[in-house]
Structures are given as C-alpha cells and as structure tokens.
Amino acid sequence: MEIQEAIRTKRAVRAFSPxxxxxxxxxxxxxxxxxxxxxxxxxxxxFIALRDRLLLVELSKLGEWAGHLAGAALxxxxxxxxxxxxxxxxxxxxxAAAYMQLAAWELGIASCLASIYQSEAxxxxxxxxxxxxxxxxxxFGYPLNPNELTRPPRKAGRHSLSEVVHWDGW
Numbered sequence: 001m002e003i004q005e006a007i008r009t010k011r012a013v014r015a016f017s018p019x020x021x022x023x024x025x026x027x028x029x030x031x032x033x034x035x036x037x038x039x040x041x042x043x044x045x046x047f048i049a050l051r052d053r054l055l056l057v058e059l060s061k062l063g064e065w066a067g068h069l070a071g072a073a074l075x076x077x078x079x080x081x082x083x084x085x086x087x088x089x090x091x092x093x094x095x096a097a098a099y100m101q102l103a104a105w106e107l108g109i110a111s112c113l114a115s116i117y118q119s120e121a122x123x124x125x126x127x128x129x130x131x132x133x134x135x136x137x138x139x140f141g142y143p144l145n146p147n148e149l150t151r152p153p154r155k156a157g158r159h160s161l162s163e164v165v166h167w168d169g170w
C-alpha cells in the first residue's frame with residue numbers, strides 16, 4: 001500500500017473480530033511507533049502492549065469514549081512525561097500513534113484512538129512509574145466488518161483543502 005493511499009483510506013474502526021494478531025504484526029506496529037519522529041529526537045514515550053482481555057476491559061472504563069479497547073486484540077498505552085509540564089510530549093505521542101496506526105492499516109489491521117481521563121486509575125491498573133503519564137491508548141484488531149478496510153471514504157468526511165489552508169497568513 002502506498003503512503004498516500006493509506007492516509008486517504010485510513011479510518012477509525014471501533015468494532016473488532018475476536019481473531020488474534022500475529023506476533024510479527026504486533027512487533028511491526030510497535031516498531032513503527034518506536035521509529036516515529038520526535039522533538040529534538042527525545043523519543044519521550046514508552047509503550048505498554050496489552051493483549052490480556054481483562055486489562056483491556058478495565059482500561060476501556062477509564063475514558064469516556066474508550067469502550068472500543070475492550071474488544072481489541074491489542075491495546076497500546078502510550079506513556080509520556082507529564083504533558084502539563086511539556087506540551088511537546090503530547091505532540092510527539094501523537095506522532096508515534098499516527099505511525100502505529102498507518103503501519104497497522106497497511107497490514108489490514110484497524111485501530112482507534114482512546115483518551116484516558118482517569119490517569120491515576122490507569123497507573124494502578126498497569127503499574128507504571130510515577131514519572132510517566134497515560135493520556136492516549138490505541139485499540140487494534142481485525143475489523144468485525146472486513147468491508148471497513150476497503151469501503152471508500154465518505155465524500156463529505158473531511159473539510160476541503162481550501163477550507164483549512166491559508167497561504168502566507170490568515
């Protein structure tokens with residue numbers, strides 16, 4: 001799959017088949033996140049790869065719209081230093097998330113972002129150190145409806161380029 005095609009066709013999928021992901025695919029997704037660009041090459045992230053169904057279900061309860069994590073074959077929690085002290089870390093985490101999602105899409109694996117609002121409950125659940133924070137997790141899996149991978153994008157799904165681009169100033 002070409003990069004432009006992946007960008008054009010990628011969509012959020014929240015319903016997954018119960019099929020497990022091959023280890024090679026999981027490692028390819030994680031490596032894509034590890035290879036993402038970051039500010040000053042700080043790579044300010046750690047990833048917790050979750051395949052345990054009970055952990056995924058519990059994590060899904062820690063964000064208002066994170067329910068899709070419960071049905072995922074893989075969840076990836078992206079940990080960063082405190083995002084209120086260093087805004088750039090959230091941008092960098094977003095880069096890692098995008099790389100992972102595009103790598104997965106190329107492999108026929110769907111995904112969806114989840115915001116985790118109960119960060120201390122997430123810490124208690126996953127046991128990560130105090131200096132790390134969890135705000136973003138991603139669900140991954142084969143889509144429950146395989147047609148999601150090939151369905152054309154909706155015509156009105158995105159703003160037009162002319163609506164969002166301003167040349168040489170506003």
